[in-house]
Amino acid sequence: MTDRSTATRPDLLPEPTLRRLPWYLAYLSTLRNAAIEYISTTRIAEALDVDPSQIAKDLSFLGIRGKTRIGYQVGALESALRDYLGFDKRHNAIMMGAGSLGGALISDNGLQRYGLNVVAGIDLNPTLIGTTINGVRIFSPSDTERLVRELDVKIGIIAVPVDSAQDVADTLAGAGVQAIWNFTPSRIRVREGMVIANTSIYSHLAVMYNRLQSLNKENKK
Amino acid sequence: MTDRSTATRPDLLPEPTLRRLPWYLAYLSTLRNAAIEYISTTRIAEALDVDPSQIAKDLSFLGIRGKTRIGYQVGALESALRDYLGFDKRHNAIMMGAGSLGGALISDNGLQRYGLNVVAGIDLNPTLIGTTINGVRIFSPSDTERLVRELDVKIGIIAVPVDSAQDVADTLAGAGVQAIWNFTPSRIRVREGMVIANTSIYSHLAVMYNRLQSLNKENKK
Numbered sequence: 001m002t003d004r005s006t007a008t009r010p011d012l013l014p015e016p017t018l019r020r021l022p023w024y025l026a027y028l029s030t031l032r033n034a035a036i037e038y039i040s041t042t043r044i045a046e047a048l049d050v051d052p053s054q055i056a057k058d059l060s061f062l063g064i065r066g067k068t069r070i071g072y073q074v075g076a077l078e079s080a081l082r083d084y085l086g087f088d089k090r091h092n093a094i095m096m097g098a099g100s101l102g103g104a105l106i107s108d109n110g111l112q113r114y115g116l117n118v119v120a121g122i123d124l125n126p127t128l129i130g131t132t133i134n135g136v137r138i139f140s141p142s143d144t145e146r147l148v149r150e151l152d153v154k155i156g157i158i159a160v161p162v163d164s165a166q167d168v169a170d171t172l173a174g175a176g177v178q179a180i181w182n183f184t185p186s187r188i189r190v191r192e193g194m195v196i197a198n199t200s201i202y203s204h205l206a207v208m209y210n211r212l213q214s215l216n217k218e219n220k221k
Numbered sequence: 222m223t224d225r226s227t228a229t230r231p232d233l234l235p236e237p238t239l240r241r242l243p244w245y246l247a248y249l250s251t252l253r254n255a256a257i258e259y260i261s262t263t264r265i266a267e268a269l270d271v272d273p274s275q276i277a278k279d280l281s282f283l284g285i286r287g288k289t290r291i292g293y294q295v296g297a298l299e300s301a302l303r304d305y306l307g308f309d310k311r312h313n314a315i316m317m318g319a320g321s322l323g324g325a326l327i328s329d330n331g332l333q334r335y336g337l338n339v340v341a342g343i344d345l346n347p348t349l350i351g352t353t354i355n356g357v358r359i360f361s362p363s364d365t366e367r368l369v370r371e372l373d374v375k376i377g378i379i380a381v382p383v384d385s386a387q388d389v390a391d392t393l394a395g396a397g398v399q400a401i402w403n404f405t406p407s408r409i410r411v412r413e414g415m416v417i418a419n420t421s422i423y424s425h426l427a428v429m430y431n432r433l434q435s436l437n438k439e440n441k442k
Contacts, residue, residue, distance in 0.1 A: 012435050015428055022424040026383040026406040033384055048408045086430030087423075104325035114423045115430065154433060162247040163254055179433050181425070185247040187269045195432040197425050202335045203243040204402070204418050207236055209307030209336065211416040212375060212400050214233050 017058045021085055023048050028078040040071035090117040093155035094147060096168045098123040098138045101183055102159035106133045119151045148175035157181045238279045242306055244269050249299040261292035311338040314376035315368060317389045319344040319359045322404055323380030327354045340372045369396035378402045
């Protein structure tokens with residue numbers, strides 16, 4: 001994920017911290033399910049293979065400090081993290097492309113549990129327009145601007161073919177969304193001040209295949 | 222994505238290079254669709270905002286060099302990249318968890334186009350077991366080891382609840398998969414020599430929300 005547009009603002013949490021906070025959250029939910037009430041930095045550090053001082057520093061951004069010897073109260077820390085990370089708010093989003101990947105993302109209720117509220121989908125395919133996927137209605141591209149305005153959409157998710165990714169990003173920017181979540185392997189350019197997040201699922205495959213190939217060469221030696 | 226297990230092997234491509242190669246590939250497919258035959262490093266550099274010397278270096282890993290003044294032949298470079306990245310091979314995978322996210326990933330035909338062949342799904346839910354999603358049959362957890370062996374599965378994809386992620390990873394490792402693709406926000410530990418790729422979709426949301434929040438504070442000033 002690249003996030004260059006915001007690098008100069010001092011009020012932003014460092015991206016590495018923001019990526020570790022969900023690990024802590026995931027671990028805390030495991031502890032809560034196991035009815036564990038308190039947890040120390042040391043234990044979190046061991047479980048997640050992160051330096052204890054790093055964890056203390058990350059959590060201090062939230063204004064949370066553990067108690068000496070006792071550590072953090074699991075439930076309270078979990079709530080504080082969810083709240084801080086914005087997972088308890090609703091963030092309205094529009095899904096650009098409701099085909100294979102877009103449709104799959106709309107079907108994933110997990111996104112909703114993390115605060116992402118997909119209010120509409122957009123697709124060129126006339127057989128999709130007018131249908132609903134997981135309760136989300138699919139519209140024609142010409143409806144994009146109106147829907148963004150009417151439904152107070154802040155986030156545009158791009159799951160269209162690579163060829164159209166930049167055009168779709170431009171349409172979203174013109175319609176007034178503030179953030180773009182790009183699921184295509186395309187490098188999208190946005191204007192200064194817009195937020196862009198890239199989740200290139202397929203490029204992770206490339207890394208994995210290369211590691212696998214090298215592993216199998218190694219084993220044959 | 223973290224990839225610590227393989228950091229010491231010299232025959233591996235650097236991860237940043239492996240993550241840029243799919244950008245080039247995506248851009249090349251756009252060019253091919255626009256019937257453009259040759260492309261220079263400079264043009265690729267401009268389009269993708271990557272340093273030209275970096276591109277030449279990345280492509281030299283593949284043993285590909287552009288011709289002076291003419292550059293690279295689009296179709297040939299695209300094929301070479303697809304082949305090198307392993308997108309044209311079939312990599313057998315098993316989907317652990319066929320609920321919301323797992324089911325969505327099985328439904329995404331895009332993964333297949335990038336060489337990922339999901340041969341079976343596993344789920345605890347008795348109403349899912351025995352059904353098929355996008356042609357992929359869902360089995361009970363007790364079938365995991367047998368399926369991995371019988372169907373020559375190299376990759377295990379983890380899309381189960383956070384609590385079970387480590388257990389599922391251990392089962393996969395025991396069954397003999399070589400790589401784990403972890404879609405949960407959980408930090409999974411694997412034995413030395415196994416490949417692990419982490420795609421934490423939800424942690425990208427955390428970064429995006431934080432940037433959005435800060436943007437809106439900025440605008441109110």
